[in-house]
Amino acid sequence: MSKIVVLGAGISGHVAASHLRRKLTKEHEVVVVSPNSNYQWIPSNIWVGIGRMPSKKILFPLAPLYKKKGIDFKQAKAVTFHPEGDLEESKPYVMAEYVTGDKQGTQEKVTYDYLINATGPKLNFEATNGLNPGTNKTYSVCTYTHAEHAWDGLNNVIQEMKQGKKAKILIGTGHAKATCQGAAFEYILNVEQELRKHKVRDMAEITWISNEYKLGDFGMDGMLMSYGSITMKSSEMVEMIFEDRDIKWILGAGVNKIEDGVAHYENLEGDNKSEPFDFAMLIPSFSG
Known part of the structure; x- marks a missing residue:
């Protein structure tokens, strides 16, 4: 036995x-x-x-x-x-x-x-100063409780947009070593669609921030994707989708600090920059 x-x-x-x-x-x-x-x-x-x-x-x-x-x-x-x-x-x-x-x-x-x-994996939120879900206007969808809080936060922003207040939405990776870009990619497209459903898409500026070297990399040097009878690189398809949906993007970004409504990051050139937001869903790095 x-x-x-x-x-x-x-x-x-x-x-x-x-x-x-x-x-x-x-x-x-x-x-x-x-x-x-x-x-x-x-x-x-x-x-x-x-x-x-x-x-x-x-x-x-x-x-x-x-x-x-x-x-x-x-x-x-x-x-x-x-x-x-x-x-x-x-x-x-x-x-x-x-x-x-x-x-x-x-x-x-x-x-x-x-x-x-x-x-x-351990969700290593503490690797990025200020990234804890539900604080500093940042959220997560890594667990179902995180996802519930993310919807609460997003819905609050949607209601504010319905009252005439414009909003900046930031979605992507929250650390230079984050490896789950795919989940953030799914989420940003669904959020964009949800804003259309609530008829507030014109009130929102949506930005993708990622540690990827290029769009559609997903941490594995991209892939080939089929769209009808056309086969294209994932970088080409993602760029086409983002341009079609008016989603901006920031690449090669290692987010290292979150303050209330501001993401601070270093790019591949070594420049330190920041991006403001009213709602952010940023995937943390993972550890064993």
Whole structure:
């Protein structure tokens, strides 16, 4: 009999645990350790962040499902790894600390025969001074709670535009090492469409700010994309889309500081510049 421990219950961890439980016989044990009580379908955070979908539509509680499927679930965070055990425990284990309930704050040695580390990235907001979501007019769509707050902030700006106040909207990456340009790209196009829906597009100046070397790079030197019978470089397509929708862009920008309504950045030439905004959604850098 083997005991497989999965750290994390996001897209990779949840899928791994589900497949393991389905494919392995019952004498094998599958354990999920995650500090989150809910599973969230992260790609749909974009829809939550523009008010098109409530967060309850993109998440479900993990404990009832895992109980039904025969997966042991511990709502805890892994704090240390011990692949060779210790003087008291001969098997490899992870030290897990419970984050809720009667066991909150207590630690447990979770032994394993096989370990899947699917904890994902840490959202490293603190790497950029002032970038914390909900402060300084900046928001995030990296989690469903962040996305809810982003919609609140965006909706407030939309209501102000309906009252005749023009607004500057800034969307992109919030650090020189941010790597999730795709999510910001999805969001900026959806925000632009949402402003059209509310009939305030003419009241907004929308700007894309990114650490990319060129438009459509997406951190992987671009790609080929098909549009009908035409195949073009992603840089050509993104430029065409931005020009068509009157979206401005700033490239090669390493955002290093956020103040109330101002993003400070350094470009590839080493010049320090700033960009004002009334609403910003900036993707942070990730760390392990």
